[in-house]
Amino acid sequence: MRAAIFNGPHSVEVGERPDPVISAPTDAVVRVVLSCVCGSDLWYYRGDSPHDLGPIGHEFIGVVDEVGPEVRGIAKGDFVIAPFVYCDGTCANCLAGVTSQCVQGGGFGNHGIDGGQGEAVRVPLAGSTLVRVPGSGHSDETMRSLLALSDVMCTGHHAAVSAGVKPGSVVAVVGDGAVGLCGVIAAQRLGAARIIALSRNPSRQKLATAFGAEEHLVIHDAIQEVDRALIQHMTRPENHGAIQGAIDYLTDALLSHLAYEEQELVEPLARFGF
Numbered sequence: 353m354r355a356a357i358f359n360g361p362h363s364v365e366v367g368e369r370p371d372p373v374i375s376a377p378t379d380a381v382v383r384v385v386l387s388c389v390c391g392s393d394l395w396y397y398r399g400d401s402p403h404d405l406g407p408i409g410h411e412f413i414g415v416v417d418e419v420g421p422e423v424r425g426i427a428k429g430d431f432v433i434a435p436f437v438y439c440d441g442t443c444a445n446c447l448a449g450v451t452s453q454c455v456q457g458g459g460f461g462n463h464g465i466d467g468g469q470g471e472a473v474r475v476p477l478a479g480s481t482l483v484r485v486p487g488s489g490h491s492d493e494t495m496r497s498l499l500a501l502s503d504v505m506c507t508g509h510h511a512a513v514s515a516g517v518k519p520g521s522v523v524a525v526v527g528d529g530a531v532g533l534c535g536v537i538a539a540q541r542l543g544a545a546r547i548i549a550l551s552r553n554p555s556r557q558k559l560a561t562a563f564g565a566e567e568h569l570v571i572h573d574a575i576q577e578v579d580r581a582l583i584q585h586m587t588r589p590e591n592h593g594a595i596q597g598a599i600d601y602l603t604d605a606l607l608s609h610l611a612y613e614e615q616e617l618v619e620p621l622a623r624f625g626f
C-alpha cells in the first residue's frame with residue numbers, strides 16, 4: 353500500500369509499506385477514508401520532537417476491512433473513527449477515563465504501528481479503540497467533521513472539561529490554532545456565558561467568532577504579549593478584581609503558551625485545562 357513515510361526532519365514522502373494484516377486476535381484492519389496532519393506532525397517535521405523513521409499520522413477515519421476473532425463491537429464494513437491512541441479499555445487508567453494513558457496502549461504512526469496517513473492501518477485492541485459511526489451516506493462536510501473527532505476536537509473538549517467549564521462560565525482560550533478553536537466550540541457546547549479568544553490571526557478570529565466567541569473576542573498582536581499581560585495583571589493585587597471578573601476559568605488549549613511556574617501564579621484566580 354502507499355503511505356506517507358517520515359524519513360527524518362524536513363523529509364516526508366509517499367512511499368510503499370506492507371499491506372496491514374491481522375497479527376493479533378484483537379486487531380482490525382481499517383481502510384483509511386480521510387486522514388489529516390496534526391500540529392504535532394509538524395513538530396516532528398521541524399525536528400522539534402523525536403519520531404521513529406517510517407509511517408506517520410494519527411488522525412484518521414475509515415472503513416473496517418477485517419477484524420480478528422476476539423474483536424467485539426466492531427465488524428467488517430463499519431465506518432469508524434480512530435482516536436489518536438489505541439487502548440484496552442480495561443486497565444485502571446482506561447477505567448478512570450484516561451484512555452490516552454492506557455498501560456497497553458500506544459499511538460498510531462510511531463513505534464512500528466501503521467500511520468493514519470496511509471491507505472490502511474492495522475488497529476491494535478480494535479474493539480476498545482475504534483468508535484463506530486452510525487448511519488451511512490454521510491456528506492463530505494460531515495466526514496470532515498467526523499475526522500476532527502480523531503484528535504483535535506477531543507483535545508479542545510478535554511481542555512474545556514478539565515478547566516471546569518460549565519453553564520455561565522467565563523472562559524479565556526489561549527491559542528487560536530485548531531485545538532484552540534475547538535476549545536472555543538467545546539466551551540460553547542458546555543454552556544459558557546462568555547468566551548474570550550486570544551488570537552492574533554484575522555482569519556482565525558473570524559472562525560472563533562463563528563464558533564461562539566463573538567463580541568467577546570479580545571485581539572492582541574501576539575500570544576506572547578497576551579501571556580505577559582495576563583501574568584502582569586494577575587500578579588499585581590490592584591488588578592486582581594478586574595482580571596478575576598473577566599476570567600473565571602482559563603482554558604489553556606495550547607499548554608506550551610504558559611509555563612508551569614506561570615500557571616502556579618494564576619491558578620488561585622483561574623482554573624486551567626489543557
Ligand SMILES: [Zn+2]
Binds near residue numbers: 443444453457
Ligand atoms: Zn487501558
